[in-house]
Amino acid sequence: MGGGGQPVGPGMWKAALAETPREAFNWRLALSVVCFGLMGAARGLDEGLIGTTVSQNSFVSEYGLTTKHLSKAELASRIGNITAMVQIGSVGGALIAFISCDKIGRLWATRQLCVVWIIGVIIYITSAGNYGQVLAGRFVMGLGIGQTTVVAPTYLAEVAPRSIRGLCICIFSGNVYLGIMLGYFANWGTSIHISSSSSMQWIDPTTMHIIFAGIILIMSFFALESPRWLAKIGKDEQAEINLCKLRKLPADHPYVRAELIDVHDQIRREEEATMGAGFFGPLKELFVLPRNRYAIILGLACQLLGQWSGANSLTIYAPQFFALLGTTGQSEALFATAIFGVVKLVSALICAFFLVDFIGRKRSLSTGIIIQLISSLYIAIYLTAVPTIASGQVSSTSAKHAGTGAIAMIYFSGVGWALGWNSIQYLIGAEIFPLRVRSLGTSLVMCFHFVNQYGNSKAVPLMLLYGQGLSPKGTFWFFAAVTFLGLIFVWFFLPETAGKSLEGMDELFSLPWHVIGRKGAKLTAGKGSVAEAMSAGDPEKVANMIEEERVENVEKNTAA
Template identity: 30%
Template sequence: MGGGTSIWASPEWRSDPREIFNWKIFYLTTSVAFAGCAYGFDQGNIGGVLTLKSFKHAFGLDVMSKADADERVAAGGSAGALLAAPCADFLGRKKSMILYGFLFLIGATMQEIAHLGVFYAGRLIAGLAVGATSMLAPQYLGENSPKSVRGSLTTSYNLCIVLLAFWVNYGISLWPSSSDLQWKLALAIQIIPGGCMFLTMFFVIDTPRGLISRGKRELGLKNLCKLRNLPADHPYVHQEYSEICAQVDAEQELTKGTNYWVVIKDIFTIRSNTRRFFLATTLFVFHKFTGTDSLNYFAPEIFQMIGVKAGSLSLLTTGVYGLVKLATTIVYVTVIVDRVGRRKPLLIGATLQATAMLYIALYVKFAKPDSTGGTPAGGIVGIIWIYIYAFGWYVDLCLRYLLYIETTAYKNVNRSFGHSVAPYITAAEIFPARIRSFSMSCCFFINWIVDYGITKATPIMMTKLGWGTFLLYAILTYIGCVFIFFCFPEFKGRSIESMDDLFQNSIWTMWRHAYPTEEDKVRHDVQDQTVQMAKDEEAGFDKKHDEATVVHRENL
């Protein structure tokens, strides 16, 4: 990334100093994003591991419920998300990542021991770490990234979530079922990215925004200069540093202090903060109501419901689903998020996801497929719709390039990923410094607690409701589309601090202010200051020029 980032960034990167795209920001992104691999393995491979005969034999169990193991991670994840806020605010972002990385390694190692109590304790501890890093990683990436590549770098965490985990199940299913190495290896793989994150975080630069918000402005400016590879007096660094300080100063003018009573008052008494909190938390709720966790945790069973034969074939089909998610996430991170934005394909992707769930509901209801024979034609279409569910966010970009639609109006309508990543970016982008950690913790607590509810409810819903499960997800996702249209603005190109100006507008009228002008991309008070400085410099130049002219004429 040393000389530029044309594949990653929006076209706006061309006006940015090339120095800001350097190995330090690349190293930071890679180190922090390893946390996503831990989350991804937890989502993707535990369901397959629990069905292995070797695992059941090692623990002396004929049947182990997924919910029994998943509820430990969900409980740990919920607690971890809440505990991450005070750690981030008082211990610091970097030290918090290191702490929870160490806890994850302990939890993952405990899961290698063939004792049910130790296994459950390991799941709980690992869940605590995963829950905390699910909040800390997007926060760390969002706070450190240049705004022209903020979306790409923040979503690299989500890219790691979908890496490999679905294929681990299929790979280990081919091993001899009598070997303990089968289940131990499947669970041990998560130690590799966890260890990489833990070790590499020691050499990562701590976030300037976190330091400045805690009163360490001198160190914050020093770290900002290191990250951007520019001197303190460079205009790019000066503007970014001024925006950060202006936001922190504005918060302190309203209410002194940083304790959580002040934070809660800020959220619920300052209208712009309340709007941000409502938008982010509601987006996470609709994110979960798409049914994504049902597919992640129970993909083999869902494929069997539409007629795919049980066993390795359903795991293979699940693996292909994971591969589609991985491919489209790579396309999103490298091409879409910072080139074409977040908003409209969130609508398009969510609509496709809802339609996929609607098809599955109607197919299961009226066709009543049987997985004991071959997969019927309608089931194959159902598989395709599930892949479209994962692929939906990419369709609009394909149309753009296939049809060569280059009108100004279309260029100004931004496209994005769908529900898979949008909540993570939103939570990392929109909150002011003092309430950021607490608000993000609440968002990810909702993420984990709803995940837990869905994990517990899905098997019952699939048994009792059957096709109605997918119909419910379809209806809720369509409702989410309406909410997104009216309330979700475009964040592409805006500085984190400029969100203060955006959320002065009513949440229900955000569709009128969705796409920023150039003036909207910078915090207004800093922009006014910059404009005034430019005018003063110009006036000073004109004054010196006039004085020099007078002296020259007198000499003549």
């Protein structure tokens, strides 16, 4: 509890949940969450498929990915190029998403990205041994996939009741692992049941991209546009209609009125602080205004520390890491990788449904980072003590048992990543920016996300090389060091946002920078928006505020 008995963090979430009408949890909201949540599978499918595709005998043969044709460095570079090309395209996709989100809305942005995504897949799977076409197809795929990481979290943050906003956005990050798991199992299945001499061994699983893009495209025509975006462009009447449908409540219900008041109040405050129209006005606001500057630095730092903590590398190159730790045979490595996908999916769902709102963002992330840190340290110590494991030259029984533990630690690292950075990297970016710069801020954060992921995808194969990189043990020591830095950063700088309204974030980020992370939630509990005052203050006072707002709007409309 904070000062004056106000709920803080998880307590604030419980208060928000208690004052959320049961009607707000309805099928329209569920449809919207499922539609936009499924977009997480776009990234997941690519990571799960490409990580195992480049190990498929059919793909290796078709594109000459062997040391018979290339040196070890050239081979690592080519695999890195193929793997990372979606990340390069995704940087452009994240920038496109800012324009499409703001100009044509969240729904039409979704529809166009699905079309781009499908076109890219078609180019990729029809490459027939053409290395250049593979890169081109994966780049175009990235233009579509990169947009999902901006459009979906932004929409989900704007339509979700604040009491379950973490859950709704984590449905997106959970679907990342649904895609990863399906990709892993699909490639494992085709490696067994389709001949390695046939290119269909890797093409068949890749067509899942088209299936998911088609489902999302169709569902988007049954979803509702974001009320906050409609209010931003001046369509106040339609914004009210859509919000009433999403909450399944009448327009005069206090819950709806409070939410609309907060939205309009934030829009008015942002208009007063505007630094110009077009791209450069919001860009200046993002980096000049102290409130926004802290938010963008926080978002960028989360991406940097999360991506280089190593867990995402384990996702993309899982078969290689399992082989490194002694798993023999392609089928065995692919099966171990598929189980890895299941572990991550279950962990992500646990985080979404039971942790991120209930115990708060900060505790959930810290728990995940600690699990990840322990896992990385164990593997680093093991590889240092038993450097011959990669060549299979381990005769000691104790060393073999320790190797089994190292393989288990890869799974634990996946649990930590799913509970921590993977959920938070989308959630925080969608929550912390005010409405006027939300699309731009989220877009820049996700651009940085894909730049780091690209660098990571390119660097890791080279980092693992003996004599030319850090070697496997050095790579895991590096991951452990970055993970430890992330834990310190979270404790000092990441604020608890569970239970706070999007509009109430302004109060939080207006505090001095050195107290936002450690004391921000406590100092701003129940402040910053009518919606939060409703759950933590005097209901009669809130009703008077709503009535004053209604009278003020009537007077303005009459004057107009």
